[in-house]
Amino acid sequence: MSHQPALTALAAADPEVAGLVEAEAQRQHDKIRLIASENYVSQAVLEATGTVLTNKYSEGYAGRRYYEGQQVIDQVENLAIERAKAVFGVDHANVQPYSGSPANLAVYLALAKPGETIMGMALPDGGHLTHGWTVSATGKWFDAVRYGVRKETGRVDFDQVRDLARRHRPKLIFAGGTAIPRTIDFPAFAEIASEVDAVLVADIAHIAGLVAGGAHPSPVGHAPIITTTTHKTLRGPRGAMIMTDAGHAKDIDKAVFPGLQGGPHNHTTAAIAVALGEAATPDFRDYAATVVANAKALADALLERGFDLVSGGTDNHLLLADLTSKEIGGKPAAQALDRAGIELNYNTVPFDPRKPFDPSGIRIGTAALTTRGLRPEHQPQIAAWIDRVVGAAARGDESVIERVAAEVRELLAGFPMPGYTA
Ligand code: DSN
16 A cells, blocks of 8 residues: 555655655545545646656746746746636636635735725635635735625625625625535626626635536636636645736736745646646546535435535535534534544534634535545435434444444545555
8 A cells, every 4th residue: 555656765765754645645545535625636646746847946937037947847837827728718827826825815916905995705604714804914904895695595695795895895806715515606796896896806716626627607707817726626736826817917927926926836837737637628527527416415415314504505516514403513523523534624604603613514525535436326325424423423422433434444445546556
């Protein structure tokens, strides 16, 4: 049992680190990974991230660098850019942001001045820290206005979005987030942004793979600026991109470099290119459709078992369960599920009376298990395990948890993991 590519030199030079990497590979193999922002990248993506491209500095952009020796790096970056443009149908792509938060910060730098008004979804309602939440620099340095979901439906309250936008006239409106189980209505956001002369920024980090694979409507044509990480449903390395219309290209490029970052991580850029090559294939469309089918099947099975899902279900890769009726908090439930080989995160739910570090909910995503090969017919079993473990944790019955962990390992033994040979 070992990591692929093999860690031959690493094991010889630094057995301690090699041992930790092997242990993590084994852990990822043995668990049903339901963290909605995670995935398994292909071995090709893994190989690209572990290349000599990490040795090269290349501040600037292709043809306009501040270091010599860019004959190859320029080609790598241009390849990633052209693939991003083709996969998402955009005019321009910047593939240099180190991750999602720096990508969003670059958008602020390009389009707003400190103290100006911006608008985003409140974190407890499903938004992201960098959409102006209180503890983020974006909430401290900008006058952040926050919209949320309706209590009765768990869906974005567009009356509130429109009302707040008219009253506060933000420079930017962010659409997207980290715990939104329903289709994001980009045309509705675009209409409001246009009415108040704001720039609509679609943060598609969670759903980028679904957009690329045709399983979620695209924001292109509605949002002139689109940010995304590359490692969630898109199934690339940890990184990010900003995609724009032609009019915003220069300002965004200037904001990423030299505005915010230094040299791009060229090994990551190569791996983004590989992931985008994969995202252009028919197999990826099947994967994206199956991610959604798996999430819907898991939602149905959990609803049958009495789980309370925010918005009553899902349209995408993500479910948010409020465990109040199960008489357990999200955190002890998530910890028990992890011990049972089912890995997810505790999460606030909209209007959560509990604190963010000890909230009422758990967040569940189906991207990684889909990559692993699990299908809708496996979801009732996963729901049954979640139900058993949540019940056992509420009762303090550790023996059930151990039995489920063994059953999970047995199921997963039949589903190979990219980056690992059993
Ligand atoms: N922390 C990521 C997530 O889990 O959704 C978003 O940045």
